[in-house]
Amino acid sequence: MNMLAKLKIADVEEICIIDDDGMSLFLAEKIFEYELPGIPVTSFGNVDSSLSFLSNNKDTKRLILVDLNMPLKDGWCFLETYQADPIKDLIFILSSSDNIADKKRARSFAQVADYLEKPFTIERVIELRNKY
DSSP, rough: OOOOOOOOGGGGOOOOOOOSSSSHHHHHHHHHHHHHHHHEEESSSSSSHHHHHHHHHHSSOEEEESSSSSSSSSSHHHHOOOOOOOEEEEEEEEOOOOOOHHHHHEEEETEEEEEEEOOOOOHHHHHHHHOO
């Protein structure tokens, strides 16, 4: 999507996953722990807790995986609120939606590196590692 992203997965110091679905969080955590060992994984069940954490920990290079469909504040709210730095943040949308309008809207956010459809898999991490 956005080729302006400068951060490479090889340089990531932390992975943040934002998803209200506990099973999706657990699955993504385990996949990242297996495929990118040694990189700490921090999970959030809602946008507010993730924004609070990120605003208080600004200097870390992160891969951020954010779900679009969450109650109260959704992934769109996260993208509109969080001012990502492409040199230190690599943001991916993870959604169960294959809606073309969602994909088009995601492309409108300069900080979004790519749009990924659920389910999140080991193969997807390998693909991302090769691409980014």
